[in-house]
Amino acid sequence: MSEAVTRTVTTPPGLLASLDPLLREWLPRQRWFAGKGRPVTGFSLVAATELLPPTAKLGLYHLLVRAHQPLQPGHGGPEQPGDCYQLFIGVREALPPRLAPALIGHVTRGPLAGRTVYEALHDTRPAELLLEALRTQARIGGLRFERDPRQEIRSGLVPRLVTAEQSNSSVVYGDTFILKLLRRIVPGINPDLELPLALARVGCPRVPPPTAWLVAEPDEAPGPPPSAEPYVLGVLQPYVQGATDGWELALRELAKGEDFVAESRALGRATAEVHTALTRALPTVTLGHAQLRSLVAGMTERLEAAVHAVPALRPYADGLRSAFTALDDLAAEGRVWTAQRVHGDLHLGQCLRSPTGEWSLIDFEGEPARPLAERRMPQPAVRDVAGMLRSFDYAARSVDPPQPDWAVRCRAAYCSGYAEAAGRDPRTDPVLLRAYETDKAVYEVVYEARHRPEWLPVPMAAAHRLASSDLI
Numbered sequence: 001m002s003e004a005v006t007r008t009v010t011t012p013p014g015l016l017a018s019l020d021p022l023l024r025e026w027l028p029r030q031r032w033f034a035g036k037g038r039p040v041t042g043f044s045l046v047a048a049t050e051l052l053p054p055t056a057k058l059g060l061y062h063l064l065v066r067a068h069q070p071l072q073p074g075h076g077g078p079e080q081p082g083d084c085y086q087l088f089i090g091v092r093e094a095l096p097p098r099l100a101p102a103l104i105g106h107v108t109r110g111p112l113a114g115r116t117v118y119e120a121l122h123d124t125r126p127a128e129l130l131l132e133a134l135r136t137q138a139r140i141g142g143l144r145f146e147r148d149p150r151q152e153i154r155s156g157l158v159p160r161l162v163t164a165e166q167s168n169s170s171v172v173y174g175d176t177f178i179l180k181l182l183r184r185i186v187p188g189i190n191p192d193l194e195l196p197l198a199l200a201r202v203g204c205p206r207v208p209p210p211t212a213w214l215v216a217e218p219d220e221a222p223g224p225p226p227s228a229e230p231y232v233l234g235v236l237q238p239y240v241q242g243a244t245d246g247w248e249l250a251l252r253e254l255a256k257g258e259d260f261v262a263e264s265r266a267l268g269r270a271t272a273e274v275h276t277a278l279t280r281a282l283p284t285v286t287l288g289h290a291q292l293r294s295l296v297a298g299m300t301e302r303l304e305a306a307v308h309a310v311p312a313l314r315p316y317a318d319g320l321r322s323a324f325t326a327l328d329d330l331a332a333e334g335r336v337w338t339a340q341r342v343h344g345d346l347h348l349g350q351c352l353r354s355p356t357g358e359w360s361l362i363d364f365e366g367e368p369a370r371p372l373a374e375r376r377m378p379q380p381a382v383r384d385v386a387g388m389l390r391s392f393d394y395a396a397r398s399v400d401p402p403q404p405d406w407a408v409r410c411r412a413a414y415c416s417g418y419a420e421a422a423g424r425d426p427r428t429d430p431v432l433l434r435a436y437e438t439d440k441a442v443y444e445v446v447y448e449a450r451h452r453p454e455w456l457p458v459p460m461a462a463a464h465r466l467a468s469s470d471l472i
């Protein structure tokens, strides 16, 4: 194992002030920016680390910045403390044409006046530096680069930024590793590292095992002090070469007029295997009436908030609410459920099929908009099943004309595959399944309204269906 490299660094005073006007304009345009719809009125610095001192050619800063946003657009009302974002700011005299899409802007004042700043993950040298820091377990300022000593990281792997639509940002190194850099940083243990590490401990081959990870020391981190836990900023894991994700595959089959039954069944089995491994790796609990009540209360609250945010949901609100009250009624009769750690945001895009036909699950972060403590709570495994059922519906409705029967066949095959591997069929719990599918569709309505309004009709169609049927 190589020696840990420790470097203490300082950043120039006035750095954030000089970037402020550029970031105000650039940050809200990023896909991973969580505060869409509300203007950014300023920033405060949580931590700044100089990863490369700015020479005439290149500089690199790692920033954790809090973006201030008023609660109501246009009302100038009270400001929330704001979300904290991880940024990699490259500094150059001028950008070569290949880096044009990475431009943040030209700095006119402060320590970087006259220089050009850009999103450094697009650039080879900064991306190489991150892998090298993980490989050598560097400590730079408040940043700690750590790794699993049993896995080897070769040096010199060529980086490329993943350009797909993402909630975070990822860099692939030589088709060998993928480094996911989290964008919105929240205090606490991040399940995107926690769960794959736990699964690796019990030897679950369905989830790529973390190779290395990047954390911020507690006093550099965005939480309220004093906080003892380091904050996860990124995770490196083996890259599944030549993989196709389930979403792409499903759309391909739909375009050919083919069904997706065999793959749906295999996906059901893979999900069940991961769920079983999670029960071996981490504690399970029994949910009685009190816990169910609070779960139902959470679902109902999210529905109310969604109706407020997306008024088109209003006509369905009563019908959707009935999915939650039905669950409450069952709990009141004394039904109990087992809860365990789950994926939390499972959909076709989180499933990768290798060229040999093996499925892996990725992205255990949970729904990014939910509080971390909630994402880490044990929940009925049916929650992930419901996520996948929604995903088949999404795929079937993203083609013209929609293919609802295709989705019905996938949903049935997925549940059968799940039952084969888990020993219990999720359809034997229809009230729980409907409640979770409803909760997911409500989440999707808000997600699409905020991030991809043109997709809104897809979860709205589900809201219509779920509001008017007793069972799924």
Ligand SMILES: Nc1ncnc2c1ncn2[C@@H]1O[C@H](COP(=O)(O)OP(=O)(O)O)[C@@H](O)[C@H]1O
Pocket (backbone or CB within 6 Å): 162, 164, 165, 166, 167, 168, 169, 170, 178, 180, 208, 237, 238, 239, 240, 241, 243, 245, 349, 350, 352, 362, 363, 365
């Ligand atoms: N281990 C992996 N092997 C191959 N591709 C991967 C791997 N992990 C992630 N990817 C690719 O990167 C994309 C984004 O990863 P993901 O963890 O879902 O990030 P995000 O949370 O930003 O959506 C995935 O859709 C997939 O295409």
Ligand SMILES: O=P(O)(O)O[C@H]1O[C@H](CO)[C@@H](O[C@H]2O[C@H](CO)[C@@H](O)[C@H](O)[C@H]2O)[C@H](O)[C@H]1O
Pocket (backbone or CB within 6 Å): 165, 166, 167, 168, 247, 345, 347, 348, 349, 363, 367, 368, 387, 390, 391, 392, 394, 395, 444, 447
């Ligand atoms: O970026 P993440 O993968 O963490 O998840 C978010 O974005 C997803 C879309 O990219 C979103 O998923 C929704 O759209 C999918 C099709 O693009 C569909 O397969 C999913 O079923 C649907 O929920 C996900 O909800 C969101 O958290």
